[in-house]
Amino acid sequence: xxxxxxxxxxxxxxxxxxxxxxxxxxxxxxxxxxxxxxxxxxxxxxxxxxxxxxxxxxxxxxxxxxxxxxxxxxxxxxxxxxxxxxxxxxxxxxxxxxxxxxxxxxxxxxxxxxxxxxxxxxxxxxxxxxxxxxxxxxxxx
Numbered sequence: 001x002x003x004x005x006x007x008x009x010x011x012x013x014x015x016x017x018x019x020x021x022x023x024x025x026x027x028x029x030x031x032x033x034x035x036x037x038x039x040x041x042x043x044x045x046x047x048x049x050x051x052x053x054x055x056x057x058x059x060x061x062x063x064x065x066x067x068x069x070x071x072x073x074x075x076x077x078x079x080x081x082x083x084x085x086x087x088x089x090x091x092x093x094x095x096x097x098x099x100x101x102x103x104x105x106x107x108x109x110x111x112x113x114x115x116x117x118x119x120x121x122x123x124x125x126x127x128x129x130x131x132x133x134x135x136x137x138x139x140x141x
Contacts, residue, residue, distance in 0.1 A: 031108075033071045033137045034100045035130070038092055040078035046120055047095050051075055053120070054097050057127035062134060071134065097130070099137050111137075 035058055037051050058066065058073040065071035076083055078092070090098050090110055097113040113133055119126040 030105070031101070031103045032069065033065075033134060034102060035071070035073045035134060036086070036090075036098045036100060037073075037075045037095075038078055038086060038090075038098065039075065039095045043095075046117075049120055050095060050097065050116060053123055053126045054116070054130055057130035058134070060127065061131040065138070071138070099133060101137055 035054065037054050039047060039051065043051075055073055055075070058071070062071045066073070076086060078084070078086060086092060089107070090096070090100075090112060092098075092112075097116045098110055099113060100110040101108045111133065113129065115129055116126060119129055
């Protein structure tokens with residue numbers, strides 16, 4: 001437990017010391033790409049893999065952008081109070097990975113990465129798909 005507290009403190013210190021300038025350089029618009037993994041209810045092993053593969057891809061391919069606050073990975077439990085709006089906002093009907101481009105806290109555009117289910121059997125192709133889609137979002141900011 002102490003290790004987690006120390007690790008959390010280190011992450012916060014790094015973010016506070018290194019995150020400031022990078023965020024300032026990104027301009028006043030506060031634009032950010034968020035990769036959401038939406039889930040709810042009982043999760044099968046495939047659902048758990050969706051979350052793991054998505055998180056791993058984000059950390060592998062976009063660590064600098066995550067540190068700078070330009071990109072974020074956010075798993076969201078749709079059954080928690082206050083999260084119901086995501087179902088309507090992103091037309092969700094199942095567990096999903098959705099990329100959202102935000103500017104000043106508002107959604108500019110979004111895309112449901114619907115190929116994640118068909119690529120789940122091949123971790124490398126799955127993660128390349130995540131990488132390519134996030135990179136495309138970043139390029140068109």
